[in-house]
Amino acid sequence: MRHMRYFPLFADLDGAHVLVVGGGEQATQKVRLLAKTGAHITVVAESVTDELAGLEEDNAIWIVLRTFLARDLEGQRLAFAATGDAALDLAVSRAARARGIPVNVVDRPELSTFIMPAIVDRAPVTVAIGTEGAAPTLAREVKTRLEALLPANLGALARRAADLRAAVARAVPDALARRHLWQRLLAGPFRHAVLGGAEAEARSILEAELEGAARPAVGRVHLIGCGPGDPDLLTLKALQRLQEADVLVVDRLVDRRVLEYARRDAERILVGKTPRGPSTPQAEINRILVREARAGKVVARLKGGDPFIFGRAGEEMAALQAAGIAVEVVPGITAAHACAARVGLPVTLRERVRHFSVVTGAGADGVPDLDWQALARPGAAFAVYMGLANAPLLRCHLLAAGADPATPVVVVENGTRADERAVATTLADLTDCVSGLAIAGPAVIFVGLDWVQAGLARPEHVAVHRRLRQPAARDRDCQDIVLPSEAAP
Numbered sequence: 392m393r394h395m396r397y398f399p400l401f402a403d404l405d406g407a408h409v410l411v412v413g414g415g416e417q418a419t420q421k422v423r424l425l426a427k428t429g430a431h432i433t434v435v436a437e438s439v440t441d442e443l444a445g446l447e448e449d450n451a452i453w454i455v456l457r458t459f460l461a462r463d464l465e466g467q468r469l470a471f472a473a474t475g476d477a478a479l480d481l482a483v484s485r486a487a488r489a490r491g492i493p494v495n496v497v498d499r500p501e502l503s504t505f506i507m508p509a510i511v512d513r514a515p516v517t518v519a520i521g522t523e524g525a526a527p528t529l530a531r532e533v534k535t536r537l538e539a540l541l542p543a544n545l546g547a548l549a550r551r552a553a554d555l556r557a558a559v560a561r562a563v564p565d566a567l568a569r570r571h572l573w574q575r576l577l578a579g580p581f582r583h584a585v586l587g588g589a590e591a592e593a594r595s596i597l598e599a600e601l602e603g604a605a606r607p608a609v610g611r612v613h614l615i616g617c618g619p620g621d622p623d624l625l626t627l628k629a630l631q632r633l634q635e636a637d638v639l640v641v642d643r644l645v646d647r648r649v650l651e652y653a654r655r656d657a658e659r660i661l662v663g664k665t666p667r668g669p670s671t672p673q674a675e676i677n678r679i680l681v682r683e684a685r686a687g688k689v690v691a692r693l694k695g696g697d698p699f700i701f702g703r704a705g706e707e708m709a710a711l712q713a714a715g716i717a718v719e720v721v722p723g724i725t726a727a728h729a730c731a732a733r734v735g736l737p738v739t740l741r742e743r744v745r746h747f748s749v750v751t752g753a754g755a756d757g758v759p760d761l762d763w764q765a766l767a768r769p770g771a772a773f774a775v776y777m778g779l780a781n782a783p784l785l786r787c788h789l790l791a792a793g794a795d796p797a798t799p800v801v802v803v804e805n806g807t808r809a810d811e812r813a814v815a816t817t818l819a820d821l822t823d824c825v826s827g828l829a830i831a832g833p834a835v836i837f838v839g840l841d842w843v844q845a846g847l848a849r850p851e852h853v854a855v856h857r858r859l860r861q862p863a864a865r866d867r868d869c870q871d872i873v874l875p876s877e878a879a880p
């Protein structure tokens with residue numbers, strides 16, 4: 392986990408004394424923001440802007456027209472320096488720090504003990520955005536997006552929730568049922584009624600919801616496709632379901648960054664399946680899902696890629712349906728699509744590649760029984776999942792079935808993650824490529840997609856692997872599989 396230098400906190404300034412040193416435009420900006428709080432603001436400066444003078448006339452701030460003195464800091468909760476004078480800013484910073492008073496010096500993080508985030512103000516809902524000073528423009532860009540996303544009167548909804556809190560706690564004593572009720576109230580028709588100012592409608596929705604919430608809760612399960620790694624590839628629905636979940640049942644291949652989008656208090660159950668390593672048996676996973684949903688919880692079953700592509704979602708759905716538990720499938724971006732996009736390799740091409748399939752390279756006990764003749768046909772194009780360990784056997788079966796040794800192959804390992812690697816090679820060189828480059832997966836092996844013809848969109852991102860040594864007279868990989876060139880004449 393990356394080091395977080397600045398820890399975000401919200402300071403209670405109601406009734407607190409706050410000092411602003413400086414009277415120019417930057418100081419005015421600070422005061423404008425501080426004036427939204429209930430703080431007693433003192434401005435110390437030799438001259439001030441008209442806006443500050445106006446604020447004093449309105450009794451919103453108190454101005455002391457002289458240069459800063461260290462004793463101005465007495466009794467202050469926070470201090471801001473925005474004087475435009477480097478020596479004076481430094482003096483304010485030193486004096487504040489000597490007294491243990493948090494200080495912010497405009498544009499001088501090295502003199503500050505706290506920095507100011509960009510703020511989206513829907514009080515009491517406040518969003519603070521910081522980049523630790525790395526990219527203030529980026530913070531402003533995020534702020535602009537959030538401003539557009541959050542309704543202007545979101546604060547009204549939060550205030551309404553605060554008013555209802557005690558009554559809801561009395562009506563729905565069970566904590567889990569109460570949380571579900573709040574989720575429904577704050578995301579569903581009640582929210583829309585409050586935000587739309589439809590008071591009578593809001594009241595009647597609330598009454599019906601309170602009545603419903605008092606009944607025993609029934610859990611449900613969402614089988615969520617979390618994509619190949621990059622959390623930006625999550626769908627909006629996946630995000631919503633993640634945030635609703637009381638418990639997360641998480642697969643090994645789900646990128647840990649995805650979990651950042653879940654509620655912090657959601658319980659996490661890891662049910663990793665490691666190839667050839669320790670794993671939770673599928674029957675046990677099914678039992679966990681049924682058990683958690685029966686306890687009235689909203690369960691997010693997080694799976695890598697798409698749940699319906701080599702994801703065993705069918706088995707989990709069947710177990711849940713047999714137990715009478717509601718289940719929803721949220722599709723995700725499957726590894727092949729994400730990896731193809733990363734390297735710019737179209738999986739169909741007009742007039743050239745009309746058929747694309749996905750196959751598994753792992754059988755229950757060894758290489759799966761695939762239709763090798765069909766896969767070896769000229770023009771066949773497919774992606775192999777879970778194929779690394781069996782790459783030598785896949786290669787041999789395809790060659791034995793008559794595939795051209797020069798068939799193009801692209802291997803994408805850890806697609807969309809920080810350690811992503813992509814290599815282009817040929818079917819003949821596949822084994823050498825996987826072992827020589829120590830590709831350890833997870834990886835998708837694309838076979839039959841002519842990356843040279845397709846003009847890979849990101850050629851600089853894809854290494855080209857060619858076998859240096861000549862193949863042995865008898866292809867050792869192929870063991871009992873007889874290649875056409877070795878068959879008796």
Ligand SMILES: C[S@@+](CC[C@H](N)C(=O)[O-])C[C@H]1O[C@@H](n2cnc3c(N)ncnc32)[C@H](O)[C@@H]1O
Nearest residue numbers: 619696697700725726776777805806833834835
């Ligand atoms: C059990 S399957 C799960 C597939 C998943 N349901 C999907 O739709 O992507 C696991 C295989 O998916 C592929 N895979 C998953 N994540 C990947 C990634 N980030 N990069 C490349 N391949 C990946 C690998 O072939 C891996 O062996």
